[in-house]
Amino acid sequence: MEQITLLLEGFAAALTPMHLLWALIGVTIGTAVGVLPGIGPALTVALLLPITFRLEASSALILFAGIYYGGMYGGSTTSILLNTPGESASIIAAIEGNKMARAGRAASALATAAIGSFVAGTIGTVGLTFLAPAVAGFATSFGPPEYVALMAVAFTTVSALLGPNLLKGLASLLVGVTIGLVGIDSQTGQPRLVFGVESLLDGIDVVIVVVALFALGETFSRVMTGIGRSTVQPLRGRAVLSRNDLRRSWPAWLRGTVLGFPIGSLPAGGAEIPTFLSYTVEKRLSKHRHEFGKGAIEGVAGPEAANNAAAAGVLVPLLTIGLPTSATAAVILTAFQSYGLQPGPALFEESGPLVWTLIASLYVGNVMLLLLNLPLAKVWARLLTIPPYAIYAAVLMFAALGAYAAGGTATDLIVLCVLGLLGLLMREAGIPLAPAIVGLILGPIAEQQLRRALILSEGDPAILLSGPITIVLWVAAVLSLVVPVLLPMVRRRRSTLASTARTGD
């Protein structure tokens, strides 16, 4: 039980006034950007990266972790009251949650989402506390071939799972990897994809890419298509759960957590799959199945819990192997790197106190978020009445500030505009953005590990398949590419069968 001692030391550091303040700022900003449509935690952390470089590493990371957790809480408020999910993992909660809100039960929906998020987030963080050191211990045996295989798994699963369409996910991933290649090759000093432009020699700053793809792409898209009118459901009464609601919610919270955390902590993670799964499970198990589609509370409680547990789970591969599986995790990895820290097994040994302070601050952040979201639900709901044109204009203003702080040359701005138009095209084409961010950050690391592996084997690529771990991982990578192709075929056949059966009777 070495973890408990370390965690207690982490708490001692996290409970200092300064760190508490950063955690509070983080969760507040996180909830706000989660609530507001058009800004997500990935963009927010990216915008704050160049601004927070003056903070010490632990303060900045506590701030970012707060934004990460807060974004999950805030997203559910938007999906329940507005039916346009602020971030993609909240799509499912929007289905039942918005129906509940329309039926005048917005308060119960928000309460079950917030308490469920707290329960799942806390259990997920407990899971992180005990699983992370074990995984890190296991990962110390990993050499470059294992890392290459892990990256392959992350690449294939992120492009296959994070979007509706494997081909588009792959396209997005490749675009990200390509952008990551721009600049001087770190090993040989050769300029790549620079085309004689001097300011491209340093590569394109991650902040510029994230701001361009997310903030500019979204604003461009809104300018083109117009801002749809959406009705905010009124929130009556306080966000509390009745005895009956509680009885129906708590098993769903726990089931959601059980689905969310393990799936989130796989190197293939992401929060989308467990939320979908949790919804299906709740629907199958519910005694109130007829209520599904009309506002069943289990349909909010389960997916929201799964979402938050998965968010905690995503931190396991991030901290222990340095493998981000969501856009926000990828940007947080960049934050670590900008402080000269490399997440991975060595992080727990070299920067133990920092990691444990961070983990302790996650517990603290969760408590703060519960307090912030239950009694203040009405305040957050008021944010939704801000007219969208003002939100997007403000987003663009802060995006410009972040881009200025990140580099601020005229070339940077042209790159920003070009990538913004690329983001617009991606949005129009239905190409997901998250794989591009993961590819951008993991691409250079994958190249480095591949080179190390080949140096070890003196150029023999067979080293990539040496050892049982690499073989299992490569099989997983291939499966994650094959399954999404085969599954729709099976499903299509099944639905044709079903429809013939339906027309039959």
Place this chain on the structure above:
Amino acid sequence: MTTDTNQQVAEPAEPEPDLSCDRRTARSSLIFGALMVVAGIVMIIDARRLPGDGSAMGPAAMPLAVGVLLALTGLWLALRSLRDLRAAVPGQPLREHAALRVAALAAVLVAFALLLPVVGYVLGSAALFVATALLLGGPHGWRLYAVGWSLAAIAFVVFDRLIGLTLPTGPWGF
């Protein structure tokens, strides 16, 4: 609207994988695929001029591989979008002068960057806010200017004075 939501509810766990039956989406995917092919070819050309360094994986290996993948995936995407385009239904109509608005917003951003050192952060950002809001269809009026100015001023105080980021100031010091 009701039929739409009902459908969504009937199959929430299994979103239709093929979302590209909308004509605008299909056309954009086609353009994106074509761009990927071009970018892939450019990458291969750029990588071929890189010298080898004697090791198994020189500087050209990764760009070559990514370039080939980029071109192939782009080709695949373009061909599939072409097929989808034939069966596509017209999607949501765009706003009037949509392309012009996007171009205007890009121009506003460039103007912002060029004028920032001259007019200072607060004025520049307030102007950026107002211009973006108007392009998005916000109502014209004194409140818009007031909101833009206040937001820019708050951002200046927080980031320049409190956090210590040096933001450009105009002749008037803010």
